[in-house]
Amino acid sequence: MKKAIDYIILAVSLAGNVFGILSLLTIIGVANIMPFYNNFEHILIGYVIVVISMAIGIMSFNLFAGRRQNPAKNILSIAVTTYSTILTIPLFLTFVLCLIQKFGANFTGFIDGFVSPIYNDLVSIFKPEWAQYLIFIGGIILGIIFLAVPIIMCIATVKPKKIK
Numbered sequence: 683m684k685k686a687i688d689y690i691i692l693a694v695s696l697a698g699n700v701f702g703i704l705s706l707l708t709i710i711g712v713a714n715i716m717p718f719y720n721n722f723e724h725i726l727i728g729y730v731i732v733v734i735s736m737a738i739g740i741m742s743f744n745l746f747a748g749r750r751q752n753p754a755k756n757i758l759s760i761a762v763t764t765y766s767t768i769l770t771i772p773l774f775l776t777f778v779l780c781l782i783q784k785f786g787a788n789f790t791g792f793i794d795g796f797v798s799p800i801y802n803d804l805v806s807i808f809k810p811e812w813a814q815y816l817i818f819i820g821g822i823i824l825g826i827i828f829l830a831v832p833i834i835m836c837i838a839t840v841k842p843k844k845i846k
Contacts, residue, residue, distance in 0.1 A: 684749075691746045698739025705732045710796075725803050733773070740766045744832065748819030748839060756840045763836035767829060776800055781818040 690699040708716040719728045740762060747758030779797045783789065789797055808814050 688746060688749060691742050691749070695739050695743035695746055698735045698737075698742060700739075702732050702739055704738035705735065724807060725799050726807065728821065729800070736769060738767075740832070744835065759839040761840075763832045766832045770825060770828045774829060777818055777821030777825055780804065781822065784814060786816060801823045 690798050704715045705719065705728065707713045707730065709725065714720075722728055743762045744759070747753075747755060747762055750758060776797060779789065779793065780801045783797060783801050788794075803815055805814055808817050
């Protein structure tokens with residue numbers, strides 16, 4: 683039974699991660715793998731779907747890793763934490779750059795191409811200025827939480843407290 687549960691957890695993880703990555707590649711315009719994203723009025727709907735599917739994939743893989751025995755448990759925990767950190771840094775930086783743009787900064791090149799569509803969509807959805815600041819600051823806080831929690835969980839897994 684334990685093996686069946688492990689396989690289910692691993693399948694959910696792989697499905698969430700693959701769907702999230704393919705969705706992200708479609709939304710950012712690298713490949714048109716999932717064309718249904720082109721029908722969304724707001725680009726943010728796609729990003730919300732990506733965040734949810736990737737969170738399910740990462741959390742289920744973290745659960746799968748935690749059910750292993752050492753050293754596989756430690757190696758898989760470090761790997762999933764590294765993976766989630768690499769994926770979360772752009773989310774965090776996007777909200778930081780959106781807040782900076784709200785304060786009047788203008789970006790060019792890659793940064794403008796990446797941040798402006800998200801910024802413009804957020805500003806068009808959240809009309810009151812206070813709501814825009816709330817969303818940008820809330821996104822930064824969410825990004826910090828998404829960065830910190832997996833790292834803290836990984837440390838707890840790799841270096842568990844010794845009971846006295």
